[in-house]
Amino acid sequence: RARCRVLFCSAFSKFRFSLLLLNLEEYYFEQHTANHIQNKGGQYERKIRGSLKICSKSVIFEPDVISQPIIKIPLRDCIKIGKHGENGSNRHFAKYVIVTNFILQVLIFLSQVYFIKEHNIVAPYKIERVSKAFHLFLAICVVILSNKILFQSVSEKLHMECKAEMVTPLVTNPGHVCITDTNLYFQPLNGYPKPVVQITLQDVRRIYKRRHGLMPLGLEVFCTEDDLCSDIYLKFYEPQDRDDLYFYIATYLEHHVAERTAESYTLQWQRGHLSNYQYLLHLNNLADRSCNDLSQYPVFPWIINDYCSTELDLSNPGTFRDLSRPVGALNKERLERLLTRYQEMPEPKFMYGSHYSSPGYVLFYLVRIAPEYMLCLQNGRFDNADRMFNSIAETWKNCLDGATDFKEVGINSLKLDLGKRQGGQMVDDVELPPWARSPEDFLQKSKDALESNYVSEHLHEWIDLIFGYKQKGSDAVEAHNVFHPLTYEGGVDLNSIEDPDEKVAMLTQILEFGQTPKQLFVTPHPRRITPKLKTVTQASDFTGQQFNVVSPGEESFEDLTEESKSLAWNNITKLQLQEQYKIHKEAVTGIAVSCNGSSVFTTSQDSTLKMFSKESKMLQRSISFSNMALSSCLLLPGDATVISSSWDNNVYFYSIAFARRQDTLMGHDDAVSKICWHDNRLYSASWDSTVKVWSGVPAEMTCTRRQQFDMLAELEHDVSVNTISLNAASTLLVSGTKEGTVNIWDLTTATILHQIPCHSGTVCDTAFSPDSRHVLSTGEDGCLNVIDVQTGMLISSLTSDETQRCFIWDGNSVLSGSQSGELLVWDLLGGKISERIQGHAGAVTCIWMNEQCSSIITGGEDRQIMFWKLQY
Helix, strand or coil: CCCCCECCCCCCCCCCCCCCCCCCCCCCEEEEEEEEEEEEEEEEEEEEEEEEECCCCCEEEECCCCCCEEEEEEECCCCCCCEEEECCCCCCCCCCCCCCCCHHHHHHHHHEEECCCCCEEEEECCCCCCCCHHHHHHHHHHHHHHHCCCCCCCCCCEEEEEEEEEEEEEEEEEEEEEEEEEEEEEEEEECCCCCCEEEEEECEEEEEEECCCEEEEEEEECCCCCCCCCEEEEEEHHHHHHHHHHHHHHHHHCCCCCCCCCCHHHHHHHHCCCHHHHHHHHHHCCCCCCCHHHHCCCCCCCEEEECCCCCCCCCCCHHCCCCCCCCHHCHHHHHHHHHHHHHHHHCCCCCCCCCCHHHHHHHHCCCCCCCHHHHHHHHCCCCHHCCCCCEEEHHHHHHHHCCCCCCCCCCCCCCCCEEECCCECCCCEEEECCCCHHHHHHHHHHHHHCHHHHHHHHHHHHHHCCHHHHHHHHHHCCCCCCCCCCHHCCCCCHHCCCCCCHHHHHHHHHHHHHCCCCCCCCCCCCCCCCCCCEEEEECCCCCCCCEEECCCCCCCCCCCCCCCHHHEEEEEHHHHEEEEECCCCCCCCEEEEEECCEEEEEEECEEEEEEECCCEEEEEEEEEECCCCCEEEEEECCCCCEEECCCCCEEEECCCCCHHHHEECCCCCEEEEEEEEEEEEEEEEECCCCCEEEECCCHCCCCCCCCCCEEEEEEEECCCEEEEEEEECCCEEEECCCEEEEEECCCHHHHHHHHHCCCCCCEEEEEEECCEEEEEEECCCCCCEEEEECCCCCCEECCCCCEEEEEEEEEEEEEECCCCEEEEEEECCCCEEEEEECCCCCCCCEEEEEEEEEEEEEECCCCEEEEEEECC
16 A cells, blocks of 8 residues: 655646655656546546656656645555556556565556556556566666757867756756856756756856765856856766866856955955955855755844834944854853753753754745745645744844844745734734835845944954854854854765665755854954054954054045045056166165155165166166175165165165265174164064164264164064065064065064964065055965955965065055066956066066156166056
8 A cells, every 4th residue: 555645736836846846865757647547436536637757766646737736655655556457457567566666666667557556547658568668767767868968059079077966955956967168068867847957158157166965066156246046056976076077167267266265255355345245145155055055055144133123223333233142142041051051961062952054944034935945844834823934023032042044034925825823813924123114125224234334343253153263163162152063064974874874864964954154264354444443453362452553643545535546556557668777787686766756776686786867867876885785775764865785684874965884784693685664763684583673863863973773672583584564654564484474563562463374485575555454475486465464364365377576566456576577467356467567587576666656666687677657
């Protein structure tokens, strides 16, 4: 006797049959026209016309009449399969059967008639013997599997093909995938919902590798830039197939950066080029969250705390939820109970028994938009009316004792019968808060809240919990952010489970319980730059003091209104070479220019300091301090003194007015690599692994002929220091070492804030952004790395195929000098090289830009200095 399920009538769906009717790991093969013959007491009463769907674990009869229910008959419940003759007689086709579901499927799939006791389902098929049926079935399988997809054009070149499954919410559909030089194709084996899915590669904008069931088998393709929903989500049987297909698509895309990281978006978000919504969307994508996978649905925070007021005040901090705590820890009384249970719990301990993102929670909010998913998840019925998504305020109140995830709100536009509540009222549209005049108004105000100043200043705290360093380990315990071990990546290895039933059971538990996003950050996430922000607090790992990143009264970089600077950097790709002069015998190492721009001072490895007149275009002076290379130079305020550093361990002071060496500072035990000056303080870096801070006044400003310098601080490093740079206020210093480490120092306390090993070779150059919130470094490895000053996090890394020796930048764009002599223009926010400009015949070794950003001078290993102008 077979047991069957009478399934819901999808009156609200365009198509009644859906893959949602299938069980986990069940597949739909094909359909046949059939009649369902109803009988009572052995007498046939009526014949219901419809179609029979053949699946791997069941047969499904779908009546043509929409008022009749769909019938699903599990094969595991079938104990007799009979053959029904045309004259109405019942001749058994097979005896009581105890075989695998596969053989049962074959018997049903190719028998002349389908007959199951109490359900006479008749479908014409002309096969006489089981053996013949079985072999024909295998032949059909071979034809299906070997059937080649018809390409859009005969000229298309096939790159690869393999088996895969198309993933949609609660469903996977097996088929065949192939990629050509112009298109990506997926052909479902059952031809459902359409014979072939085609995606043109030139339309692809984004691709992401995905975890599916905690295994690296998924690939999602987007043809739009900011959409939540992808065009196709594929699950492969082998990780190598997934990686190969990813490679082919990535190499085709002109604007796709295959190794795009979360940090690369952080810089854009910090500087206001990505909204809070867009940034969270990118983080969700990078953390394997997908609308096609309800166990990994995109996670967005509850933002608003006020659902009672008639007006929503986005300027009031009390309007918003505390983003530094998980939802489960917002209610102090509930948190105390959870902590007590947590402390008494044996290992492995967890604080929350439910997750903030699971199919049940997702569909709780989407029931009015996608009711078929909820019916599928709950065996064809809706939840109890009082437990449904009835009110925003009521749901928020309940969430203070539970968990949260991305929220959707919708109206009951389908007029679904969702039941009655205990008070007798029908469940209909979601009840909105008093400050929302309509669903559209609610959504708009919710978007405004997400982009508000309060959220922008605190969103990094929530990111730390969901995607960052507070997601796991001791930091998660301290933040009261610990969930069940099975929800975390690496919590279980499905490949190590050999029992197929146990494996399916574990996979079912993972998919239904919810999954924590992939961890994207392991250090504190930097906050967003807001116009009012003038100070940054150090990370808790350090002294806890505060330091200014913008000097008092100084405008932040975002508030700059000088049209010349903005216009110059917008046209930085239009550099034009004006003049070039070969004035040294070896590589140029430093450039300094007088305030009026008339005199240019350069140092060189030929051990000379030279003074060049831009007006007369003649070399005016050549000064030699020692027989060793000079490494850098700078001009003191007032244009009276030039300072040069040398490989002979000394720093030299040259008086322009008296045309002589004024003084020598013997301050290091090895070559001096770089010097900086600010407010009567000299900063010198050396290969002796130190950076020294000196206090002194130039001799020409005193009555004596010699300068007196006192060492104020010594910043010790483990290895040789190759370069240093100061921020605008000279409160911070960044140093780069020969072993690839970038160090950020607080000069007010002479302590190190961050030590970031971010290059694989010598750090060539470093500099703060004009607003002092970021540091850029270049190295022998060809990388340009952007570091957040507040947290020390590497937030962007771009790579070239050669060393970048020097650079200038405005925080968004970079002009760098390369080993080959080219000048490269980088778009940091776009993550690409915008322009390559032919320059020197050898490496570009130093670069200078005037304050108006209109003139540029470069020096190179070809012994030349080049004068550049911006063309508007």
